[in-house]
Amino acid sequence: MNSSHGAGIGAFLFENANLFEMGAGSFNEGAAFVQIERYMEERADLCYTRRQHERRRFTLGSRSIAGLNRVGTQKYSSGGDWMTYTIRYTSPLGDILLAEREGALIGLWIAGQDYASDLCGETVEERETPLLRETKEWLARYFAGERPAIEELPLAPRGSVFRQAVWRLLCCIPYGTTTTYGALAREVAALTGKSCMSAQAVGGAVGHNPISIIIPCHRVVGTNGSLTGYGGGLSMKIALLEHEGIDMSAFFVPKHGTKL
Numbered sequence: 001m002n003s004s005h006g007a008g009i010g011a012f013l014f015e016n017a018n019l020f021e022m023g024a025g026s027f028n029e030g031a032a033f034v035q036i037e038r039y040m041e042e043r044a045d046l047c048y049t050r051r052q053h054e055r056r057r058f059t060l061g062s063r064s065i066a067g068l069n070r071v072g073t074q075k076y077s078s079g080g081d082w083m084t085y086t087i088r089y090t091s092p093l094g095d096i097l098l099a100e101r102e103g104a105l106i107g108l109w110i111a112g113q114d115y116a117s118d119l120c121g122e123t124v125e126e127r128e129t130p131l132l133r134e135t136k137e138w139l140a141r142y143f144a145g146e147r148p149a150i151e152e153l154p155l156a157p158r159g160s161v162f163r164q165a166v167w168r169l170l171c172c173i174p175y176g177t178t179t180t181y182g183a184l185a186r187e188v189a190a191l192t193g194k195s196c197m198s199a200q201a202v203g204g205a206v207g208h209n210p211i212s213i214i215i216p217c218h219r220v221v222g223t224n225g226s227l228t229g230y231g232g233g234l235s236m237k238i239a240l241l242e243h244e245g246i247d248m249s250a251f252f253v254p255k256h257g258t259k260l
Contacts, residue, residue, distance in 0.1 A: 084122040087132045092143050093239050096213075099124075100131050104156035108135070108211045110232030118158075118210050135214075142213065143243070147175045150214060157210045165191060166205035173219045176244045181206065182223040199223075207231060213240065226254045 084101045099107035099119065107118055128136075134153060141148045150171050157167055169187055173179050181199040184206070189197035209217040212232060218240040222228045230237035234253055242248060 082123075084119065084124045085127045085129050085132060086119075086124055087126060087128050087136070089136045089139055091139060093236060096139065098132050098135050100129055100135075102156070103131065104154040105131065105135055105211060105214070106156050106158060108214055110212055110236055112233055112236075113212070113231045139213070153214065155211055155214065157215065159205075159208060159210070162201075163205040163208055166202055167209055167215055170206065170209065170215050170217055170220070173216055175216075176246060178219045178221050178241070178246060180221055180223045181228070184220065203228070219244075221251060222254075225251050227251050228254065 082102050084099055084106070086097060086099045089096045089098055094111040096111070097107070097109045098105065099109075101122070109118075131154070138148045138153060157164070159167070165188060166184065169184055181203045185197040185199040185202045188202060189195065206217045206220050207229065209215050209231075212218070218230060218232075218237045220228075227234055227237060238248065238253075241251075
């Protein structure tokens with residue numbers, strides 16, 4: 001990515017961070033998401049991703065611009081809140097929990113991952129919506145050896161502006177390849193116009209990715225070849241990397257702690 005271009009949108013995001021905080025009921029919330037979508041549309045060359053269409057499908061906060069166009073899947077609970085729909089998918093690597101809200105995917109958790117905090121306070125109903133069915137089909141194709149594109153699904157992972165920026169970069173890691181926490185940190189630093197960025201801070205954002213597999217956080221490894229941690233467990237991370245045909249001979253499982 002062109003770092004001078006990246007610095008432009010990175011500076012915009014961080015200078016306007018107050019607009020994109022997760023606080024419910026914020027007066028500027030709706031305007032903020034519309035503003036940033038418009039900003040990215042008008043300045044395609046400043047997009048975080050390397051594929052222009054992804055910037056239309058991956059949103060920057062709790063409201064999904066893509067999802068709002070899919071009114072058919074949106075329902076209110078009796079209390080007036082948006083309903084969150086969940087369904088379980090049995091993959092070759094174990095059970096997966098999927099969650100949709102406002103017509104966009106907000107979560108994909110592998111068995112063993114802690115998702116309680118992500119759905120805390122949500123009105124949840126177990127139901128297979130059209131989007132969740134599409135997501136199951138996406139996963140079936142992925143596990144069958146195909147390479148379904150990320151932009152096929154409307155994604156709305158919820159998190160801070162910094163985490164959103166890191167998750168966008170994860171979407172740029174090609175299938176069957178890896179990058180390091182250090183490389184991601186340098187890229188975030190370039191995007192934000194900073195001289196440096198902590199790999200640990202980036203690692204924290206990677207570790208809080210709520211849409212595993214589709215947003216491929218499993219493709220991030222330590223600079224020294226350490227496989228480091230993974231929310232679904234290191235055995236799951238190894239299985240996903242091997243599934244994508246990655247040569248594992250250069251990597252190792254750390255015995256103590258996590259070195260980024």
